[in-house]
Amino acid sequence: MATQTEEDYIKAIYKITEKNQGSASTNAIAARLSTSPASVTDMLKRLSSKDYFHYEKYKGVYLTSKGIKMATTLVRKHRLWEVFLVDKLKFSWDEVHDIAEQLEHINSDELITKLDGYLGYPKYDPHGDPIPNEAGKFTIRSQVSLFNMNANESGVIVGVREHDTSFLRYLNDLNINLGTTIKVIKHIEFDHSKKVLINNTTEEVLSQKAAHNLFLKKNKDI
Amino acid sequence: MATQTEEDYIKAIYKITEKNQGSASTNAIAARLSTSPASVTDMLKRLSSKDYFHYEKYKGVYLTSKGIKMATTLVRKHRLWEVFLVDKLKFSWDEVHDIAEQLEHINSDELITKLDGYLGYPKYDPHGDPIPNEAGKFTIRSQVSLFNMNANESGVIVGVREHDTSFLRYLNDLNINLGTTIKVIKHIEFDHSKKVLINNTTEEVLSQKAAHNLFLKKNKDI
DNA sequence: ATATATATTTAAGCTAGCTTAAAAGTCTGT
């Protein structure tokens, strides 16, 4: 059994390599775990005998299939617990991350199997992120960033790129949630913001940054 | 914030003093936590500055009100999670202890408040043990051990004294659960066992040990 | 190509929590 800290390292490496194609640097891991680069080097050396990843001095680190399995299991547990917190306990989507971060370390395969069934085998978490199945496979969905949509196109919100609390609360204020319909009214060249129609009722302007963080399933052209 | 280990120590002291009126000995704590007496002394010394308990060399230890608060909160969390596991996830009452032992360390007041509401503010866990409220108060119930019931008396199972897996599985085999009706047919002097009628259908003999471990709410005499 | 900046590793040392072995205190029976 891996310790909680070991799990945190593996998941951090997974999240970093997911973006940075390839390997995770000492500094990136340290930043993600709010610890020092020296601690990371120390840990990587101690852990490298456990076969979760390949480590070469000064070259960074990448996960083995064993490490990927552990990481996707953690992601699966995290996202299932988030569904539980939002769907059953009625937490808001901006409140669940830290609690799920703890719950993902609970160790019981039977628990996760039963929780999955109890929740109705969800494919996506409350932020629209896919929940890997037991084998670690994700359900892929065709989606596009609002930033890449043109005037007169519309779609339904299916996910958010980043889930920091301030962004999610901002969306709450705008009444934007998963399932919300968005229609692009116009693109503003000057600062790349977009004027949009939310749920066929309210007009708002979304900044480039906000638009970039929203994923939609595009409606077929009418 | 207390570490998980600190929480385990406080809960162990609480459980021991609950039975042994007064204080918990080093050996008793060590036995409960499967660690060495030397580790316990070490820990008690380091922790005694945190005001959870009074410690005097060679005299054992007893909780302060701060320590009792922590312990009852842990008991509350443990038992609420057990209700969740049995009522919602359909675990059997003999499978939930170890998982709840992990879940009780999850840190979020809001989570416990919402879980409590979601479960319908239960007063007892799946073994019939009372769930302390937020203030640490237990709901007391009038109950009697089956061992102390006489021939022709009957009642309904409301709790079990010990919850070790083998006992709970034995009860499963006998179709005895919370809510089961038991009528004492006769007391066998020789070995203090009891012949009983279960749910008005099956006759069984229960040993002194088994009878001692079962709590019933007695039916009024007819 | 070399100086400078940045990234990484090494070294030394800390705390929490554990262990075993030995020392010291407390209890019990005669």
Place this chain on the structure above:
DNA sequence: ACAGACTTTTAAGCTAGCTTAAATATATAT
């Protein structure tokens, strides 16, 4: 009241994971 048994504490030392400071690699800009 004291010998022997049991309990508790002390002492020394271990591992996991952390820190800071210094040393070493690597990358970059001229």
